[in-house]
Amino acid sequence: MRIDWLKWLALALAASILVLAAGAYLAVRASLPRRGGEAAVAHLTSPLAIELDARAVPRIHGAAFEDVLRGEGYMHAQERFFQMDLLRRSAAGELAALVGPRALPADRAERPLDLRRVAREMLARLPAREVGWLSAYAEGVNAGLRDLHARPPEYWLLRARPEEWTPEDSLLVVLGLYTSLSNNEYYERPQGVLHAVLPEPLFQFLTPSTSRFDRPLVASASDPTAGYVPRPIPGPEVVDLRTRSAPDRTSERRVSPPLLGPASNQWALASPRGARGDALLANDPHLTLRVPNVFYRCELEWPDGVVRGVGIPGLPGVLIGASATLAWGATVSNADQADWVVVEVDTSDPSRYTTPGGSEPFRRETFAIAVAGREPDSIEVDFTRFGPVVAHDARGRPLALHATWLDADGLNLDLLDLTAAANVADGIAVLKRWRGPSLNWALADASGAIGWVVNGPLPRRVGFDGSRPESWADGRHAWSGEQPRPALESPANGEVFTANNRTLPPVPAASLSRMWRPAVQAARIAELLA
Numbered sequence: 001m002r003i004d005w006l007k008w009l010a011l012a013l014a015a016s017i018l019v020l021a022a023g024a025y026l027a028v029r030a031s032l033p034r035r036g037g038e039a040a041v042a043h044l045t046s047p048l049a050i051e052l053d054a055r056a057v058p059r060i061h062g063a064a065f066e067d068v069l070r071g072e073g074y075m076h077a078q079e080r081f082f083q084m085d086l087l088r089r090s091a092a093g094e095l096a097a098l099v100g101p102r103a104l105p106a107d108r109a110e111r112p113l114d115l116r117r118v119a120r121e122m123l124a125r126l127p128a129r130e131v132g133w134l135s136a137y138a139e140g141v142n143a144g145l146r147d148l149h150a151r152p153p154e155y156w157l158l159r160a161r162p163e164e165w166t167p168e169d170s171l172l173v174v175l176g177l178y179t180s181l182s183n184n185e186y187y188e189r190p191q192g193v194l195h196a197v198l199p200e201p202l203f204q205f206l207t208p209s210t211s212r213f214d215r216p217l218v219a220s221a222s223d224p225t226a227g228y229v230p231r232p233i234p235g236p237e238v239v240d241l242r243t244r245s246a247p248d249r250t251s252e253r254r255v256s257p258p259l260l261g262p263a264s265n266q267w268a269l270a271s272p273r274g275a276r277g278d279a280l281l282a283n284d285p286h287l288t289l290r291v292p293n294v295f296y297r298c299e300l301e302w303p304d305g306v307v308r309g310v311g312i313p314g315l316p317g318v319l320i321g322a323s324a325t326l327a328w329g330a331t332v333s334n335a336d337q338a339d340w341v342v343v344e345v346d347t348s349d350p351s352r353y354t355t356p357g358g359s360e361p362f363r364r365e366t367f368a369i370a371v372a373g374r375e376p377d378s379i380e381v382d383f384t385r386f387g388p389v390v391a392h393d394a395r396g397r398p399l400a401l402h403a404t405w406l407d408a409d410g411l412n413l414d415l416l417d418l419t420a421a422a423n424v425a426d427g428i429a430v431l432k433r434w435r436g437p438s439l440n441w442a443l444a445d446a447s448g449a450i451g452w453v454v455n456g457p458l459p460r461r462v463g464f465d466g467s468r469p470e471s472w473a474d475g476r477h478a479w480s481g482e483q484p485r486p487a488l489e490s491p492a493n494g495e496v497f498t499a500n501n502r503t504l505p506p507v508p509a510a511s512l513s514r515m516w517r518p519a520v521q522a523a524r525i526a527e528l529l530a
Contacts, residue, residue, distance in 0.1 A: 030150035033078035041113035066136035074141025080313035093175035097370035119171035121408035137316035141165040173314035191469035264331035270494035271448025279444035282331025335438035338403035340469035371494030
C-alpha cells in the first residue's frame with residue numbers, strides 16, 4: 001500500500017508540473033507578436049500593410065507618414081515593449097515601481113534630474129507637426145500592446161501590468177540617450193581634482209586634448225594632425241619629485257573617470273573613390289551589447305518617400321539608414337554639452353547661494369519614488385538657476401549640473417526630416433537644426449557626393465573651457481548662446497571618417513570639447529582608406 005501511495009504522489013506531482021509548464025507555454029505563446037491577419041489601429045487615414053521578410057524585418061507601407069509611424073509603433077510594442085518600458089523608466093527614475101527595491105539606487109541617481117518634467121516641458125514647446133508624429137507613434141504602440149493576447153512574460157514574473165505609452169515617454173527615451181551619449185561632464189570632476197593639486201604646467205601636460213595620432217577631417221597631407229604640437233615635459237622647476245614627501249592618504253576621496261572602451265566609427269567615400277562609381281557609406285555604432293538589441297531594423301514606405309535602416313524602440317522613425325537618394329550614419333561627437341557648476345553657499349545663510357545678481361534661495365523639492373512591494377522612498381533635491389545639485393566635488397562643495405538636455409529647448413524632432421532630404425546639402429541643413437545629443441553625421445547621396453556635420457545644441461562658453469568644475473557666482477564663467485555646427489561638404493580628398501576622435505584643428509576643436517576618444521582607431525581608418 002505504501003508503494004502505491006508513493007506512486008500516486010509521484011504521478012500527481014508530475015501532472016502538476018505538466019499543467020504548470022503547459023500554462024506557462026500557453027501564456028508565453030499568447031504574448032508573441034502577431035504574424036498575420038488584421039489588427040485595429042486608431043486614426044489611420046487608410047489601411048496599413050506590414051510585410052515581414054525572411055528575417056522577420058517589417059516593411060511598413062502606408063498612405064501617409066503618420067500612418068507608417070503608427071505601424072512602426074505597433075511593431076515596436078508587439079516585439080519590444082518591455083525594453084521600451086525600461087528605457088522610459090530608467091530615464092525618469094521610475095524603475096523601482098516596476099522591479100522593486102533593487103532599482104532604488106538607480107532611481108535615486110536619476111530622479112534628481114527630473115527628466116519627466118523636462119520631457120513634459122519639451123513636448124509643450126514642440127511644433128504641432130512633431131507632436132503629431134509622437135502622437136501617431138504612441139497610438140500605434142498602444143494598439144500593438146492591446147493586440148497581444150497576453151502581457152509580455154516579464155510582467156508575469158514581476159506581477160505587474162504594462163502601462164500605456166505617451167508622447168512624453170518617447171522624449172524620455174531620447175533624454176536617456178542624451179545623458180549617456182553626451183557625457184563629458186563625467187571627466188570634469190577627476191580633472192578638477194588634478195587641477196587643484198598640481199601645478200598648471202603639469203596639469204596641462206597630463207590632460208592633453210590632442211595627440212600625434214589625431215586625424216581631423218580638414219588636415220593637409222603634409223600635417224595629418226592639423227597642428228598637433230606636443231607639450232613640453234615639465235621640469236624640476238615645476239615639480240621636483242625628489243623633494244616631495246609621500247601624500248597623506250588618510251582622508252583621500254578618489255574620483256575616477258569611466259574606462260575608455262572601443263569607439264564607434266564611420267566613413268564615407270565620394271563617387272570617384274567607389275569601385276562602381278557610387279558613393280559609399282559605412283557606419284558601426286559601438287553601443288552596449290544587449291538582449292534584445294539596442295536597435296530595431298525596419299523599412300517605412302509612404303507615397304512621398306521610403307526609408308530603410310534602424311531605429312530605437314520607443315522612438316518614431318529611423319536613426320541610421322537611407323532613403324531613395326540619401327544615406328546617413330552617426331557616431332558620438334564628444335562635443336561637450338554639460339558642465340558642473342560649483343555652487344557657492346552663502347556663508348551667512350546656508351539656505352541660499354551666490355549668483356552674479358546676488359544671493360538667491362535654493363529651491364528644495366521632495367521626490368517620492370514608488371517601490372513595488374513596499375512603501376515609497378523619497379529624496380530631497382536642491383535646485384539652482386544653474387541646475388539641480390546632484391553631486392559634490394572632492395572638497396565637498398555642491399555641484400549643480402548645467403546641461404543642454406535639462407533645457408526645454410534642448411531637443412526637437414527635426415531629425416525625422418532626413419527622410420525628405422534629397423541630397424547631402426539638404427541633409428546637412430536638416431542636421432544643423434536638429435537639437436539633441438551631439439553626434440558626428442556622415443552622409444552620402446545618389447549623385448556621389450558625401451558630407452559630414454555635427455548637430456547641436458553646442459554651448460558657447462565664456463571665461464572657461466569646460467574641462468573641470470567652475471564657479472559661476474561672479475559672472476566671469478557662463479554659457480552665452482550657441483556655436484555654429486561644424487560641417488564639411490564634398491571634401492577635396494573625397495573622404496570623411498570619424499571614430500569619436502578630434503575632427504577639427506586644435507583651436508576650433510577646443511571650443512567644442514577637451515575630451516576625445518584616443519585617435520588610434522581614426523588613424524587606422526585613414527590608413528586603410530588611403
